[in-house]
Amino acid sequence: MAPTHPADSVGMVTPQRAHFDEPFQFANGSVLDRYELVYETYGELNAAADNAVLICHALSGTHHAAGFHESSDKRPGWWDMAIGPGKPIDTRRLFVVCSNNLGCCDGSTGPNTPQPGADKPWGGQFPQPQVRDWVRSQKQLAERLGISRWAAVIGGSLGGMQALQWAVDFPDWVEHCVALAAAPGLAAQNIAFNEIARHAILSDPDWREGDYLAKGTLPARGVALARMVGHLTYMSADGMSDRFGRELREDSFAPDSSNEWVFQVESYLRHQGARFSTQFDANTYVLMTRALDLFDLAQDYGGDLVAAMSQAKARFLVVSFSSDWRFPPQRSVEMRDALLAAEKPVTYANIETDDGHDGFLLPNHTYEQLLREWMRRVGPS
């Protein structure tokens, strides 16, 4: 019997793989002689190839944005909420592409894939990608797929930064640009959180200068800590209070051994950290957080965000989330104001939520309705 999925699911999907035999030069000068991108697509590219939408993933995301890989999968792709037949990004009309970024650890060329000419994975030798590099590699993939213009480029957080970079770097390619819970560049506090996460990994004795795979170790303690820091900053203070309060973990109260006292929130964070540490590559975490830190949309324009935005030809949707303190609404307002100053069409909304930075991934009626209505303008009518 065929597995049953909800009617608005894209259903079973199979990741695909694109090989590129030409070299790829990173913004920092490093070169890959050849590379691979793993990706998924949902829906059908139409004959005019004018219904293609690119989804850009965030720090710990993958190419698996929607649907299921196995009929036994308990959870669908990371943005299944938004992608599917009848969903805001409607696969009955749109052809959706999501690729794993270069330097990530889910199948595209990255630190955990073999280094040519070496008998080991890239490890700490993998080049530092920047957001603009991902945009250029995604363009290679698009051309391979017969696409020469995106009806929309969409992303949240680090994914939103890719969407913005696309609109600025390749104006003729981007008809609509959706940046969710993003920022035009990181502030010092944000860089500091990333630095702590990296420092946790780099100071783990099992890090072995990034060569842990070749050396048979795993800096799991460092990655767990890094994830705990990250996870904590994606939630809002109020959201955490509502969810965890000051509740002690069941059976955790041991008066004679008081170090055993464990609050629910501690137990939760430890669990999240431990789970992540065996699933995610440490080098990728370092590269991705560094790419976040280095992102600066205005960099090529003397720090002038309006000048950067002036390049774009897209129509923009900018969404912030009221309790997001990692990329606070103020940063989205900066982008809205720069777009308005550059006389670009922009819709801006600040979604009231206690979900913090994670808000862009979580169900919220207002947010979903906004995305649904705005997306109606995307693609052929």
Add this chain to the structure above:
Amino acid sequence: MAPTHPADSVGMVTPQRAHFDEPFQFANGSVLDRYELVYETYGELNAAADNAVLICHALSGTHHAAGFHESSDKRPGWWDMAIGPGKPIDTRRLFVVCSNNLGCCDGSTGPNTPQPGADKPWGGQFPQPQVRDWVRSQKQLAERLGISRWAAVIGGSLGGMQALQWAVDFPDWVEHCVALAAAPGLAAQNIAFNEIARHAILSDPDWREGDYLAKGTLPARGVALARMVGHLTYMSADGMSDRFGRELREDSFAPDSSNEWVFQVESYLRHQGARFSTQFDANTYVLMTRALDLFDLAQDYGGDLVAAMSQAKARFLVVSFSSDWRFPPQRSVEMRDALLAAEKPVTYANIETDDGHDGFLLPNHTYEQLLREWMRRVGPS
């Protein structure tokens, strides 16, 4: 030649030591058969013993609140800004006491002092103190000094929690209570930050179950990370942006070795962490953060903060700092409102500053004037 100190400095001070041969029972049931408290005093106790003021220190503070230990000291005690002849806590009128808390690492009985009957320091075996334990041990010290009532108990952050606990647990002892940048109990987000700090220490292979001193190791990596997390949360996002921006550290730009890119803020945090990791005891950090987490002023009153505050007989000064997100102004407002509901005299102020939680330790004209004016009512006239 005598060293020259500013006219409003308490000048050279010598820490003193009080031995207690009676047992001390902690709230969690653990017992110390005997213990020592190291402390400093500034000014003179008058004949009526009605001019004594207790200063309670915060997480990484010590008994050295004001003045200098050596004439070569570059920096005075941690709250020299507020304590001295002619300063807000005026040592011409007041007798000021500050002791190192039990379980700390600067001379009072704690994890780095010898465990009776064992040939090694307490290490991870030291009992978990709570805020109420410190209050009771400070009371022992007061009685030893011939004090039976404080003209004021004053503290910031974890020190403010001790001041509040004093006012609730020993109402007849506390005439004035000053709680700066404090809270009636930690929220989930705050507990989570502490948990990450502890997890960094406890997952350091050199932690050795807290027995690192006996085993000749030092969990310096874990303590450095813990301090980086703490330090970051004591600063405000705006304060960090103003101070560090997105500046790269000088000479840190190396295009061919992009992992070397280091922002100023990263360099600063690493330096802070590294310095702290060789100066502060890891077990103490674990105990102090746990004491913070466990603090709950309303715990004995069925969670009713008004009922707790009703016990007090003190006049209160509650001060918050606008950009403090570790103990945000809202938490001080909760305390103000509970005090008003309990019909207690309270002055509340929210100081506008970009200094974050550190605000209570940093120069600020409004804050200093407020403290100065309010303190005029403290002690004999």
